[in-house]
Amino acid sequence: MTLRTYTKSTLLAALVSISLGGFLLHLRIHSISNNTANIIPLIIGILSVVVVPVLFSAKKTVQYGYVLNGMLTIIGTVLMTHFSIANWPQPATFATVIVQTLLSDNLILWTNFFIGKALFDLETFGYAVDKEKKGVTYRYPNIGWWLVHLAAISAVYTLGHLLWRQL
Numbered sequence: 001m002t003l004r005t006y007t008k009s010t011l012l013a014a015l016v017s018i019s020l021g022g023f024l025l026h027l028r029i030h031s032i033s034n035n036t037a038n039i040i041p042l043i044i045g046i047l048s049v050v051v052v053p054v055l056f057s058a059k060k061t062v063q064y065g066y067v068l069n070g071m072l073t074i075i076g077t078v079l080m081t082h083f084s085i086a087n088w089p090q091p092a093t094f095a096t097v098i099v100q101t102l103l104s105d106n107l108i109l110w111t112n113f114f115i116g117k118a119l120f121d122l123e124t125f126g127y128a129v130d131k132e133k134k135g136v137t138y139r140y141p142n143i144g145w146w147l148v149h150l151a152a153i154s155a156v157y158t159l160g161h162l163l164w165r166q167l
Contacts, residue, residue: 004127009141011119012053015069019048025105040079044072056116062123065142069100069116074150076109078157117143 023045031040047068055065084101096105120141125131138144 004122007122007127008119011115011122012056015056015112015115015119016049016053018108018115019045019052021110022105023049023110044076048072052116056119056123058157059123062120066116068119070113070146070149073109073113074146074153077106077150078154080105080109081154082157082161113146 026041026045030041032038032042051064052069052072055061055068080102084103088101089096124141125133135142136144138148
């Protein structure tokens with residue numbers, strides 16, 4: 001087994017493990033029998049556990065896996081942050097905000113993203129030790145590109161939420 005194959009296998013195992021852990025956590029918390037809207041975490045979980053790792057497995061589809069994984073991360077971040085804000089702890093101290101919001105869940109979700117980013121970078125840019133990282137920060141596939149999308153999707157979601165309440 002080559003170092004490339006070993007590294008890719010290890011990262012894929014990490015991606016499946018963390019996705020499966022998040023999926024099982026969502027199954028426990030978001031029962032579909034309690035609320036039909038809980039179908040969204042179920043679908044996102046299935047995509048994360050099954051589809052994303054399959055897309056990352058082949059060099060031809062690694063870009064699709066990267067984009068799907070990143071978009072699922074952004075959707076999860078926006079929805080969980082909205083839930084945390086809507087159920088803000090009282091009293092709001094540093095400790096209660098850290099422990100009684102979904103901050104830890106968002107950190108786990110972004111760990112999933114960074115595992116996917118590592119898989120994508122290694123497959124796309126190679127495994128050379130001394131290869132220099134290049135590119136404009138806010139352009140695809142760099143992190144800045146994702147931050148722009150996180151900000152834009154958050155803004156659209158917030159505007160939609162605020163306008164929807166007015167109707």
